[in-house]
Amino acid sequence: MIKLFFLFLLKDFKNYLLDSNKSWFAISFFLLCLLIFPLTYGSSVDLLKKTAIASIWICALFSNLISLESLFKEDYQNGVLLQYRINNIPFFIIVMTKCISHWVFTSLPIIFFSPIFLIFLSGSSNDAMGLFFSLLFGTPLFSLVGMPIAALTLGASARGPLLIFLSIPFFLPIIIFGVLGVNSFNNGSYSEYYLLCAILSISIVILPYITIKILWESLK
Amino acid sequence: MLKYFHKYANPVKFLTIVLPVRKIMGILSLGVLSVGLIFALFLSPPDYQQKETVRIMYIHVPAAWMSLMIYAFIFFSSVVFLVWKFPLFLILAKESVTIGVIFTFTALLTGSLWGKPTWGTYWVWDARLTSFLVLFFIYLGLKLIMESFSYSSKGDYTFAYLALIGGFNLPIIKFSVDWWNTLHQPASILRTGGISINSEMLIPLFLMAIGFLFLFIYILLVSVDINLKKRKIMYYKNKPNN
Amino acid sequence: MSKEYLLKVKNLSCERNYKIIFNKLSFNLYPRNIVFIDGNNGSGKTTLLLCVSNILTYSGEVLIKKGIDNFGYVGHRNGLYDTQTVDSFLYFWKNIFNYKKSYQAIIEYFNLNKFIDVPVSSLSFGQKKKLSFARLIMMKSKIWLLDEPLSGLDKKTKKIILKLIQEHLSLGGGALATSHERISYFDKNKVTRVKID
Structure with a gap:
């Protein structure tokens, strides 16, 4: 079981690394989005400073939304998913490795470089720690919550727009707690982090199973 | 119990049983709504602060109640469909979506029309309004996912699962928006406490709510009928040797 | 011929996209045998294979010999990254x-x-x-589900694959194929033909 898990994880990582479109797309989209905020605010540095954290979160949301489309698409289209199903390979492994690799290649770079992005947007460096942790607890939820929705839209006509439309309402709580968490971090209150962790732990238990059910349905 | 239930979960049987109910609901909703409207628009007293604009409430509040109730209905029918696979419940859930969209939209529209004279603005980023807007988008999502699978039965389960996830998520969304709102109370002239409701206002309010409920049931049954007939046509069209 | 079947299909019916694909299909698959499924395009040959592998919901019975828990499947989509x-x-x-x-x-x-x-x-x-x-x-796997295994291949490749199937059969396996090419390659006594209309 564990051997199989690492086998699949390795396969997914390789898949991301070999397909340079996939691995660079999310992070470059993030940077591109980030560029928009300073440009739209004109020369008002004050405004930029105030909204730096929100901007980074919004860009993280967008890059996650965009990259969700490719989550199960390839496996579904080329029939590998069907092979897995027929051969009784535990779908829990497939779903979890997909989720982990998606997080590693879309959100982890964002989390890692978030202090730099903050300076880039002339935010105050006091927030860097708070932003780092809020992204660390928040972005796995993007991948987890997005997973069942990406599975739902498999085989739908006009999948990309539909996926974005469906997932934004579900991402709202994450982004709300994430942005608020940074603000209250400096005041010494961690309640939003606790909430994010709570949602995360519930999601890890429930959502993979729902995703598995949906994937099985999508093969019918 | 389940066996008994299964007998009536057969769509065609359901229709024949429910036909008289449908007719009664149609007549009742018409009657109750017209009585309620007369009460609401003419007989009930104007609010001492909001004057005549308070009459928007008689549409707004029941519509909001209905949209929440319809989502609960969709959620439970989807769960029943997923667990016991009665096709009837899927059809009920699917047909409720459009009605739910309309009720939610009505609630949002009348709410913002009501907001202008009372709060001085059409829209406030208040917790309740925001979460209602999210509900509206979830309804639209359900509608969209129905449309995008219209040529295959794959969409059935997709729809039910989306309704399920949405049902779990709505309380979380509501909670998060409440949380956000308590921290960032927008500077509005929102009156806390709301209007003091006396019984003369309560009667038309409930009449309208019951009328809307009957109307919902009536429209739902009619659209289920249409849906089943459509399926029948499709079935005969696709029959192997006709 | 041994009485022990690898796969027994009894009164299998399947409904997909609100239409009945096939109705009350029955056949048995014995070791060293191959079942050819005949039918026009769109008659539900692929659907039958998916029903047998328990991916689609069906009514009727599909009995699989104890101890076999996976199928070998080759379909239109190759399943390659x-x-x-x-x-x-x-x-x-x-x-x-x-x-x-x-x-x-x-x-x-x-x-x-x-x-x-x-x-x-x-x-x-x-x-x-x-x-x-x-x-x-x-x-x-003992049972192979082959969805048009030979279509679009050249003669040489066809030969390789037919040889492979033959070898699989001789080792006691069984196969379910939805093709009508080259039936004559196999021993007549070991071929069952099932027609879907």
Whole structure:
């Protein structure tokens, strides 16, 4: 079981690394989005400073939304998913490795470089720690919550727009707690982090199973 | 119990049983709504602060109640469909979506029309309004996912699962928006406490709510009928040797 | 002929997209035998294979011999990742199925020596099909579900694949194929034909 898990994880990582479109797309989209905020605010540095954290979160949301489309698409289209199903390979492994690799290649770079992005947007460096942790607890939820929705839209006509439309309402709580968490971090209150962790732990238990059910349905 | 239930979960049987109910609901909703409207628009007293604009409430509040109730209905029918696979419940859930969209939209529209004279603005980023807007988008999502699978039965389960996830998520969304709102109370002239409701206002309010409920049931049954007939046509069209 | 079946299908009916695809289909699959499923395009041959492998919901009975828990499946979609090379593909599936032997023999058998480091996306249709069959060998499943295994292949490849199927049958396996090409290749006593209308 564990051997199989690492086998699949390795396969997914390789898949991301070999397909340079996939691995660079999310992070470059993030940077591109980030560029928009300073440009739209004109020369008002004050405004930029105030909204730096929100901007980074919004860009993280967008890059996650965009990259969700490719989550199960390839496996579904080329029939590998069907092979897995027929051969009784535990779908829990497939779903979890997909989720982990998606997080590693879309959100982890964002989390890692978030202090730099903050300076880039002339935010105050006091927030860097708070932003780092809020992204660390928040972005796995993007991948987890997005997973069942990406599975739902498999085989739908006009999948990309539909996926974005469906997932934004579900991402709202994450982004709300994430942005608020940074603000209250400096005041010494961690309640939003606790909430994010709570949602995360519930999601890890429930959502993979729902995703598995949906994937099985999508093969019918 | 389940066996008994299964007998009536057969769509065609359901229709024949429910036909008289449908007719009664149609007549009742018409009657109750017209009585309620007369009460609401003419007989009930104007609010001492909001004057005549308070009459928007008689549409707004029941519509909001209905949209929440319809989502609960969709959620439970989807769960029943997923667990016991009665096709009837899927059809009920699917047909409720459009009605739910309309009720939610009505609630949002009348709410913002009501907001202008009372709060001085059409829209406030208040917790309740925001979460209602999210509900509206979830309804639209359900509608969209129905449309995008219209040529295959794959969409059935997709729809039910989306309704399920949405049902779990709505309380979380509501909670998060409440949380956000308590921290960032927008500077509005929102009156806390709301209007003091006396019984003369309560009667038309409930009449309208019951009328809307009957109307919902009536429209739902009619659209289920249409849906089943459509399926029948499709079935005969696709029959192997006709 | 032994009485012990590998697969027994009884009164199988399937409904998909609100229409009945086939109704009350019955056949048995014995070891060393092959079942050919006949039918026009769109008559539900692929659907039948998916029903047998318990992916679609069906009514009726599908009994599988005890101890068999997976099927070998080759379909229209080959189930290959474009970015994988032939070598990494074989390595990946070898580990999944716990295939003990080296896959060098399989590469030799399919003449894929030159393509070992080539990504799957640049292989030809026939070569992809060959890889699909390579996975089938490593799976060691008793029952093979073959969805149009020979369509679009050249004579040489067809021969290789037919030989492979023959070998599988001679080892006591069974196959379910939805093709009507080259039925004569197999022993007449060991072929069952099922018609879907």
